[in-house]
Amino acid sequence: MDKNLDSEIWRRFKQGDKKAFSYIFDTYHMQMFEYGHRFTFDESFIKDCIQDVFFELASKKDKLSTTDNILFYLLKSLRIRIFTNLRKNKNVSADFNDDLLADFRLEYTTEVDSEEKELRLDQLAQALNQLPPRQKETIFLKFYKNLSNSEVAELMGVNYQSVGNAIQKAINKLRDIIDSDQDSIVLFLRMHIR
Amino acid sequence: MxxxxxxxxxxxxxxxxxxxxxxxxxxxxxxxxxxxxxxxxxxxxxxxKKKDIKASHVRASEFDQIKHEALNIYNRKRPTKVFSIRNFQITAAASILLIFGVSTYLMGEYHLFSGFNSQNDVIEIATSKGQQSELTLPDGTFVALNYDSKLKYHLANSNALQEVELVGEAFFKVTKNKARTFRVITKDMNVNVLGTEFNVKAYEDDRKTETVLVEGSVEIDHITENKKSVILKPGDKWTFDKINHKHAIIRTDASLTKRWITGEHYFDKITLGELAKTLERMYKVEIRFKDSSLKNEIYSGSVYQDEAIEELFDVIKLTIAINIEKNEDEIWISKK
Known part of the structure; x- marks a missing residue:
């Protein structure tokens, strides 16, 4: 995505250009839905949150800050909205919302062919599946949405350093699997050759 | 490393x-x-190896709905409190407020004919010359109203029929509902609809009335001096000539006819006389012909809403030999 193009589209959006509005809605609403859907199974809750985000953007268009990454801006607004609405609903009915918020759902399949198995891909996939929700969300935003560390930090409300740290932790875990497996094969062979 | x-x-x-x-x-x-x-x-x-999240139950039309509601808010001039409509099964009273709310800031002109209690409540939404608007009716139908047009919305007496009356031009996107007919009533015809997209042009001072079907199926009946009804297929353009009472169906690129919603007015072989009428509605001007034979010259092309009328005439002059004189709100067209 060309970031400069984003700035220009956003500028027009703020000025009340209907085409810019249409473009932004059409381009991003499904991406927002997909992201929101990873927090909860309740699709209509997410749909309502997206509606709230767009109604708010539409009514405050001239007061919005500038951005060179519209997707980042929208995902951030949606994330804030999801947690605000959750809190609001919680006051109404406590038991309804306790299981509304799932872990951040990001799963990898472990059914692999023999070649992939030889490379321990099934174990790597398992390890990725077991990462804590916040690390999964970080990976999702960085790998699939191309956000920078500072954007991820701002979006998730953590400090810049901890974004890098969270991913480093995940990578170390994965490296352990690959290396330890190598070691255990060597060990296994030694034991049996003897 | x-x-x-x-x-x-x-x-x-x-x-x-x-x-x-x-x-x-x-x-x-x-x-x-x-x-x-x-x-x-x-x-x-x-x-x-990423597992997909299972398919959504949220239909695309629900997002369309959100888009149109948001656009309504987006098009407002002054900031107003954001309202959120969660549930579309709203009561009659609430639906009056909904349309009322939308129309107030969009049109600046609205009339309520009768009180809230009557079964025959009608709400009139109007645009003046140079003004367009978009709104969502309480039944979920999206309507874009072109310049100088009037739409009367009948608060439904029955669930089986939803009637609106139109003078002028409007594009409709009717929510699918097999149990209900949506009917657009105009002076020279009615359009009966199940769930579909179509454009109706029925200005009183135009020689022709027309309906273009974009998607789905519509039936046209109550045609002046015609007993038989007509069923349109997508891409059909039905026209009715008010003077000789002839009607005809021609094939057309239907997607072009709704471009006016986004500010582009596309004309396919219309007469300069017809074009002048549209321009009068767009630019709030009077257009007069010094030589009335010019009215029959044919023009094809697009007119953009944000373009000044002078720029437009510069383009027309390329294909039709005319001179333009402008004084205040009057434009005179003469032979070159």
Whole structure:
């Protein structure tokens, strides 16, 4: 995505250009839905949150800050909205919302062919599946949405350093699997050759 | 030791180069640069092994709805409190407020004919010359109203029929509902609809009345001096000549007829006389012909809403030999 193009589209959006509005809605609403859907199974809750985000953007268009990454801006607004609405609903009915918020759902399949198995891909996939929700969300935003560390930090409300740290932790875990497996094969062979 | 694994993993170029074939390079890479090798494996899983989240139950039309509601808010001039409509099964009273709310800031002109209690409540929504608007009716139908047009919305007496009356031009996107007919009533015809997209043009001072079907199916009946009804297929343009009472169906690129919603008015072989009428509605001007034979000249092309009328005439002059004189709100067209 060309970031400069984003700035220009956003500028027009703020000025009340209907085409810019249409473009932004059409381009991003499904991406927002997909992201929101990873927090909860309740699709209509997410749909309502997206509606709230767009109604708010539409009514405050001239007061919005500038951005060179519209997707980042929208995902951030949606994330804030999801947690605000959750809190609001919680006051109404406590038991309804306790299981509304799932872990951040990001799963990898472990059914692999023999070649992939030889490379321990099934174990790597398992390890990725077991990462804590916040690390999964970080990976999702960085790998699939191309956000920078500072954007991820701002979006998730953590400090810049901890974004890098969270991913480093995940990578170390994965490296352990690959290396330890190598070691255990060597060990296994030694034991049996003897 | 190469670059940090993170740098590779989240580097666009590295990621895009990972293919299903890349695994073959793993062993060789591992000897040279174990960080790259691990980044390769992880990228491979992230890229190809992600489980999809199961298909959504939210229909595209629900997002369309949200888009149109948001556009209504977006088009407001002054900031107003955001209202959120969660549930579309609203009561009659609430639906009056909904349309009322929308029309107040969009049109600046609205009339309520009768009180809230009557069964025959009608709400009139009007645009003046130079003004267009979009709104969502309480039944979910999206309507874009072109210049100088009037729409009367009948608060439904029955669930089986929803009637609106139109003078002018409007584009409709009717929510699918098999149990209900949506009817557009105009002076020279009615359009009966199940769930579909179509454009109706029925200005009183135009020689022709027309309906273009974009999607779905509509029936046209109550045609002046015609007993038979007509059923349109997508891409059909039905026209009715008010003077000789002839009606005809021609094939057309239906997607072009709704472009006026986004500010582009597309004309396919219309007479200069017809074009002048549209321009009067768009630009709030009077257009007069010094030589009335000019009215029959044919023009095709687009007119953009944000374009000044002078620029437009410069384009028309390329194909039709005319001179333009402007004084205040009057424009005179003469032979060159």
């Amino acid at each position: 190469g670059r940090d694994i993170q740098d590779r993993l989240f580097d666009k170029k590295f990621r895009s180069e990972v293919s299903k074939e890349s695994l073959k390079d793993y062993k060789q890479l591992k000897q040279k640069d174990s960080d790259s090798a691990l980044a390769l494996l992880v990228s491979y899983i992230l890229k190809f």
